[in-house]
Amino acid sequence: MQENALLEMRDISKEFPGVKALDKVSLTVRPGTVHALMGENGAGKSTLMKCLFGIYSKDGGTIVLDGKEVNFKSSKEALENGVAMVHQELNQALTRSVQDNLWLGRYPTVGGIMVSEGIMRKKTKEIFSDLEVEVDPSAIMRTLPVSKRQMVEIAKAVSYHSKIIVFDEPTSSLTETEVEHLFRIINMLRDQGCGIIYISHKMEEILRISDDVTIMRDGTWVATRPAKELTMDEIIKLMVGRELTNRFPPKTNEPGETILEVEHLSGKYTRLRDASFQLRKGEILGIAGLDGSGRTEVLENLFGAMTKGGGVIKLHGKTIQNRTPKESIKNGFALLTEERRATGIFGIRDIRENTVISNLNSYLMGGICLSDKKMKEDTDWAIQAMHIKTPGQSTQIRALSGGNQQKVIIGRWLLTKPEVLLLDEPTRGIDVGAKYEIYQLIIDLANQGKGVVMVSSEMPELLGVCDRILVMSGGQVAGEVDAKNTSQEEILTLAAKYV
Structure with missing residues (x-):
């Protein structure tokens, strides 16, 4: 084992049917440091960590933790031996309480028999107090x-x-204030001698928080460097194997006449109080706001995924209801949800089924059976158009990286030929190269006359892709700005207007 190494993973290999996910990858983490792990979607970052955490069984290589060789057979064994992991895709017991989720599998008991709610609550409050979690x-x-x-x-x-604590895309759903809070927690853990493995596509965060950076590409190790010696451009080149001169494609779309009018939209059971706006043909309208501002609720109420409290929706001047997602799809709407795993994919189904699921009526033959040939052709189109990395159409979607899952969902909605595309955090958990492809796709859709409404917590993304930006605050529209003539400061000021 290398001197002063808390964790050493040597020549780790892992194969799945039809794909070599890891090919002799090595990683060394020093105590009291933050070690960033970077790479495009499908590079093998999460797979490497799942081999460490006992979710996957490695096919080859050695793992040494604190001077002792380990080979965890389960996540429970990993946790009991000092390795924890915060997953990108949350997998929680949503119908249980916060404290139940915190102590699941290790409930504090009285006399080794009865679960003690009092002790559990006391310990939870102590942990939250130490971490300033409200x-x-x-x-x-x-x-x-x-x-x-x-x-x-x-x-x-x-x-x-x-x-060792692994953070896999921990800030993908956090506000800027919460990101600062997380960084304080990470710095506290680092000062205590903990080794942090930090997976993120946000290079500004990586350069700010990390001590060391390891970059992977296509299941192989590319480089390990001190963070202070790297620039954003160097990281991108190492990740994608080429220069990427611009983060955003040129905006070539030209908005036309108004196609969608929304008047005083509110949610019956949500925090959305009042949202009015218009969307033009070929326009990309961004929605900004702090967490809890009602950004997501605007899209969900428009799509019929939540019950409207009131308001009017007009498409081409005609009032429509969009009471359910089915009705919304029929009216030419599509919604890409924020939580890919919970509300986007069918994890145990394959790529083809996940791609065609929203468009099944178009594959009916004689109203009786589905055309396998047509479904295969459309899935092939989606795989090629979205640049989806997959061994084939029959691969279970949950075996793909998060970014590739996102591409499948976008391809699914495009097959419905939507007129209004609602995108909630469309590049969440996606690498810089794939982000550019998604941005270009969004602009191409606008060029085809589609109206796009896009929620994002990344302000540079909104400024780089959108034509106008609607700013939500306290469940209502706080203002509207021209993306070309505004700043992050102006958007943040509006976002805090009704807080």
């Missing part, structure tokens, strides 16, 4: 926004007093 331990998990659920998951990992 969440009610008795709250039901599904009632919390994604960002709060993410902080609960982070607190759970810290509660194990682990030697």
Whole structure:
């Protein structure tokens, strides 16, 4: 083992049917440091960490933790031996309380028999107090926004007093304030001698928080460098194997006449109070706002995924209801949801089924059976158009990287030929190269006359892709700005208007 190494993974290999996910990858983490792990979607980052955490069984290589060779057979064994992992895709018991989720599988008991709610609540409050996490331990998990659920998951990992903690895209659903909070927690853990493995596509974060950076490409190790010696351009070149001179494609779309009018939209059971706006043909309209501002609720109420409290929706001057997603799809709407795993993919189904699921009527032959040939052709189109990395159409979608799952969902909706595309965090958890492809796709759709409404918590993304930006605050529209003539400061000022 290397001197001063807390964790050493040597020549780790892993194969799945039809694909070599890891090919002799090595990683060394020093105590009291943050080691960033970077690479495009499908590079093998999460697979490497799942081999460490006992979710996958490695095919070859050696793992040495604190001077002792280990080979965890389960995540429970990993946690008991000082390795914790905060997953990109949250997998929580949504109908249970926060404290139940925190202590699941290790409930504190009285006399080794009875579960003690009092002890559990006391310990939860102590952990939250130490980490300055403001969440009610008795709250039901599904009632919390994604960002709060993410902080609960982070607190759970810290509660194990682990030697190594893996953070897989931990800020993908956090606001800027919550990101700062997370960084304070990470710095505290680093000062305590913990080894942090930090997976992220956000290079500004990597360069700010990391001590060392390892870059992977196509399942192989590319480089390990001190973070202070790297620039953003160098990281991109190492990740994608080529120069990427611009983060955003040129905006070639030209908005035309108004196609969608929304008047005083509100949600019956959500925080959305009042949203009015117009969308033009060929326009990309961004929606900005802080967590809890009602950004996502605008899209969900427009799509019929949530019950409207009131308001009018007009498409081409004609009032429509969009009471259900089925009705919305019929009216030419499509919604890409924020939580890919929970509300986007059918994890145990294959790529083809996930691609064609929203467009089944178009494959009917004689109203009786589905055309396998047509479904195969459309899935082939989606794989090629979206540049999806997959061994084939029969691969289960859950075996793909998060970014490739996202591409499948976008391809699915494009097959419905939508007129209005609603995108909620479309590049969440996607690498810089794939992001550019998604941006170009969005602009191409606008060029085809589609109207696009896009929610994003990344302001550079909104400024780089959108024509106009609607700013939400406290469940209502706080203002509207021209993307070409505004700044992040102006958007943040509007976002705080009704807080």
